[in-house]
Amino acid sequence: MSCFFPWLMKIDLHTHSTASDGLYSPSELVQHASEAGLSLIALTDHDSTNGLEEARAAGAIRNLEVLPGIEVNTDHANTEVHVLGYLLEYQQAAFQQTLQTLRDMRVTRAQRMVEKLQGIGLNITWERVRELAAGAVGRPHVAAALVEKGYAESVADAFNRYLGRDKPGYVPRYKLAPLDAIRLINSVHGVPVMAHPAGIPDLEQLLPSLCEAGLGGIEVYYGEYDPPTVERLKQLADTYYLIPTGGSDYHGPGIHPTPLGARDVPEESVRRLRLSAEERRRTPAPAFELPPYRP
Numbered sequence: 001m002s003c004f005f006p007w008l009m010k011i012d013l014h015t016h017s018t019a020s021d022g023l024y025s026p027s028e029l030v031q032h033a034s035e036a037g038l039s040l041i042a043l044t045d046h047d048s049t050n051g052l053e054e055a056r057a058a059g060a061i062r063n064l065e066v067l068p069g070i071e072v073n074t075d076h077a078n079t080e081v082h083v084l085g086y087l088l089e090y091q092q093a094a095f096q097q098t099l100q101t102l103r104d105m106r107v108t109r110a111q112r113m114v115e116k117l118q119g120i121g122l123n124i125t126w127e128r129v130r131e132l133a134a135g136a137v138g139r140p141h142v143a144a145a146l147v148e149k150g151y152a153e154s155v156a157d158a159f160n161r162y163l164g165r166d167k168p169g170y171v172p173r174y175k176l177a178p179l180d181a182i183r184l185i186n187s188v189h190g191v192p193v194m195a196h197p198a199g200i201p202d203l204e205q206l207l208p209s210l211c212e213a214g215l216g217g218i219e220v221y222y223g224e225y226d227p228p229t230v231e232r233l234k235q236l237a238d239t240y241y242l243i244p245t246g247g248s249d250y251h252g253p254g255i256h257p258t259p260l261g262a263r264d265v266p267e268e269s270v271r272r273l274r275l276s277a278e279e280r281r282r283t284p285a286p287a288f289e290l291p292p293y294r295p
């Protein structure tokens with residue numbers, strides 16, 4: 001544990017703010033990170049980089065570096081595959097336009113989920129869900145509206161009862177494949193990293209094609225992953241020459257169990273992410289276009 005080595009940098013490369021489904025604003029998140037003794041975080045909101053400017057400004061005051069990041073949720077063979085992107089040239093206009101489109105589709109999907117839930121007699125409204133979501137709307141905001149009305153005990157309970165796949169409120173999202181997310185991140189010279197991969201059943205079959213498309217890293221030191229899982233993923237990272245990254249996936253109190261900064265992420269991972277980003281910037285970024293809507 002890094003507490004025995006106070007000279008080590010404390011790092012968390014997976015965090016969320018109110019720009020997506022986190023509970024803290026970007027500056028509150030940075031304040032909590034600073035109080036937890038962190039010196040570097042990456043802000044990885046879903047389909048949004050809108051929290052980055054505020055987080056970076058708050059970090060500059062506290063001597064805490066904020067790396068630009070993003071998390072793109074995709075579907076693969078009926079499971080969730082999330083792809084993180086680091087050190088992206090996120091201000092690029094076409095990229096921001098794509099993110100806006102993805103967020104617009106999140107709105108349509110959440111509205112349809114609210115309608116389905118209303119259809120089974122639950123008294124929640126889209127207006128309330130929209131109020132709860134300051135940025136990119138997601139299932140956690142619908143969950144919060146359900147909890148508020150007493151239909152679920154917690155966000156996790158709302159997912160179990162209503163919002164998980166095959167549950168009555170579930171609406172599939174716009175189908176983005178893991179490869180699409182990698183190409184989107186490539187289009188702004190970011191480093192694509194596979195998020196929380198332990199639960200993906202065919203991970204080993206999937207990895208070669210993703211690596212070929214430019215995947216640069218894989219989360220190893222993630223959330224609640226236990227030592228055997230970390231070891232297995234570390235070996236996969238070595239086999240595929242992927243950068244092992246990690247973090248808490250912090251969303252604020254009571255959402256994911258891992259406290260902010262609770263995983264020891266090696267400084268070496270950040271150094272390798274920076275090198276990879278530098279290398280990627282030597283060639284022109286390929287253009288990206290969203291695939292057609294596939295319901």
Ligand code: AMP
Binds near residue numbers: 137138140156255
């Ligand atoms: P969405 O992007 O709208 O499909 O929502 C997915 C997000 O919901 C994930 O990125 C997690 O942050 C969160 N989430 C997924 N499953 C659960 C769960 N069982 N309990 C709490 N949050 C969850």
Ligand code: ZN
Binds near residue numbers: 016020021
């Ligand atoms: Zn989230």
Ligand code: FE
Binds near residue numbers: 071082195196
């Ligand atoms: Fe995720």
Ligand code: FE
Binds near residue numbers: 014016071249
């Ligand atoms: Fe996340």
